[in-house]
Amino acid sequence: MLGETKGKKSARISRDEIKQVIVIRKDLDMGKGKIASQASHASLMAYSLVKEKHPDIADIWFNGGQTKVVLKVESLEELNSIADKLGRAKIPFKIVRDCGRTQVEPDTETAIGIGPYYSKDIDKITGRLKLL
Amino acid sequence: MLGETKGKKSARISRDEIKQVIVIRKDLDMGKGKIASQASHASLMAYSLVKEKHPDIADIWFNGGQTKVVLKVESLEELNSIADKLGRAKIPFKIVRDCGRTQVEPDTETAIGIGPYYSKDIDKITGRLKLL
16 A cells, blocks of 8 residues: 555545446446447436536546446446445445336436546555456 | 416426426447436437526426336437537537447437427427337
8 A cells, every 4th residue: 555645645646546437227227228328317417416526637537538448237226335335445436227218217316427536545445346 | 379388487487387308329239228328318408408508408307207208210310400400499408429338339329418498499490209
């Protein structure tokens, strides 16, 4: 862990250290368009949260390529477990609840938007998830 | 057209009149995760543009359910044709160009994010496109 916090408290954060991760529930069998809209929702909600809480991180990511990675979980339990860990680690995230007009029941948790935030912190929690 | 501009110049815009449309190129055969990331990119870029140019519209949409519709085109020509029409109609949009690290060639146009903006104006241009 030595040296790992370098830059975290400083004004210089490299855009390569920051990413946004979107986690999608695969078990809901959503179509491509539905997945795309849930991911977009997750991305924008999480970005807005970070823009408010950590504007420096948000701006570096926004102006520096906006790296996004889309991962999958296989159940609501797995989604909630990720959310719990993110909360404990104080990593900014938003859970997307769909209004349920198409394809899923109302108020279904479909996705999580995480960050933009430090990749190394996010990876500790989502590192074992597979790409969607 | 009579009466159609009602509300457009006034402070009261109903959230039901406003949506964001994301148009995805189907001919690139992108996977679900790639589509989700391109759509998220389109959504955030277009939203940021609208937030700058039409903050009232952006805020009503953001706080009012964030209606998003994901449509498809079958070619770059069709994507460009939509972009031309949006430009002429002065509807805010952003074209996503992918850096091409995975699945597509560098600088490939993969998607368009449109609005949030008045649904009736967007529909005149994208109304014949199919859902992704």
